[in-house]
Amino acid sequence: MRRADRLFQIVQHLRGGRLVTARMLSERLEVSERTIYRDIADLQSTGVPIDGEAGVGYLMREGFELPPLMFTRDEIVALVAGARMVRAFGGAGMARAAEEALVKIGTVLPESERARIARTEIHTPDWVISDAERQTIDVLEKAVEQRRVLSLDYRDEQGRSTQRDVHPLGLWFWGKVWTLVAWCELRDDFRTFRIDRIAVMKDTGRSFKPERGKQLADFYRRMELYEGGGNGHG
Numbered sequence: 001m002r003r004a005d006r007l008f009q010i011v012q013h014l015r016g017g018r019l020v021t022a023r024m025l026s027e028r029l030e031v032s033e034r035t036i037y038r039d040i041a042d043l044q045s046t047g048v049p050i051d052g053e054a055g056v057g058y059l060m061r062e063g064f065e066l067p068p069l070m071f072t073r074d075e076i077v078a079l080v081a082g083a084r085m086v087r088a089f090g091g092a093g094m095a096r097a098a099e100e101a102l103v104k105i106g107t108v109l110p111e112s113e114r115a116r117i118a119r120t121e122i123h124t125p126d127w128v129i130s131d132a133e134r135q136t137i138d139v140l141e142k143a144v145e146q147r148r149v150l151s152l153d154y155r156d157e158q159g160r161s162t163q164r165d166v167h168p169l170g171l172w173f174w175g176k177v178w179t180l181v182a183w184c185e186l187r188d189d190f191r192t193f194r195i196d197r198i199a200v201m202k203d204t205g206r207s208f209k210p211e212r213g214k215q216l217a218d219f220y221r222r223m224e225l226y227e228g229g230g231n232g233h234g
Contacts, residue, residue: 003039006029006031006039007039007042007043009028009029010025010029010036010039010040010043011043011048011060012100012104013025013028013100014050014058014059014060015060015103015104015107017059017060018059018103019052019057019058019059020057020058020059021056021057021058022036022037022040022054022055022057022058028096037054040052040058048060049061076105079101079105080102080105083098083099083101083102083105084098084102086098087099088129089129089173090129090134090137091134091135091136091137091138091141092131092134092135092137092138093138093141094137094138094141095134133178133195133196136195136198136201137171137178137195139201140168140171140180140195140201141171143168143203144168144169144170144171146207147167147207147208147209147210148168148203148204148206148207148208149165149166149167149185149203149204149206149207149208150165150166150168150182150201150202150203150204151163151164151165151166151201151202151203151204152164152165152166152193152198152200152201153198153199153200153201154193154197154198154199155197155198155199156197157197161199162186163186164184164185164186164187164191164193165184165185165186165204166180166182166183166184166185166191166193167182167183167185167208167214168180168181168182169181169182169183169215169216169219170216172192177194177195177196178194178195178196179192179193179194179195180192180193180194180195180198181216181219183208183214190214190218190219190222
């Protein structure tokens with residue numbers, strides 16, 4: 001992450017008048033606490049109204065806000081409902097980001113609109129996704145972004161195990177389960193894998209480059225050709 005991006009993220013985490021420690025920031029931004037101390041000092045020197053000290057925590061005084069966002073009622077409901085669904089069904093990183101998004105939306109809305117967040121009575125249970133599944137989603141999402149080849153120990157619906165090296169391309173959520181869309185080196189073709197059937201997952205240390213005929217857009221075109229049939233699981 002570039003330093004300018006990190007400074008921006010620090011300001012975003014301090015929104016809403018919450019006390020945030022250097023340790024929390026260092027864990028979320030994946031840098032040392034010493035780096036956070038230095039970044040906070042630099043932000044303070046440029047006039048960002050941050051109060052606090054090392055070992056205690058930091059908060060940002062009111063007055064350093066973006067202009068109010070103007071959302072319609074339907075847009076607020078959609079944003080809140082979407083964030084709550086991601087918080088319930090997404091990976092641990094997604095869930096944390098959804099929580100942050102709700103806080104940030106609330107801080108930049110005009111006062112007259114903030115109450116609509118609390119009045120949005122669309123809720124999801126918080127026990128749908130296990131911690132192990134959340135961690136798997138996070139690993140897969142990062143592998144898709146970084147184009148990392150993964151080695152999977154995959155169990156089919158009969159419990160039979162196969163070893164696969166795959167190029168992760170995308171994640172789909174079907175309402176009950178998450179599915180990984182990938183290019184399978186073993187089958188030399190697209191395959192989909194239910195994440196709850198992945199017994200073991202390892203980074204091979206290899207990366208892959210986009211190849212013609214092996215990208216997510218190619219998978220979508222094939223699904224359209226077969227009217228959504230795809231190639232199934234495994």
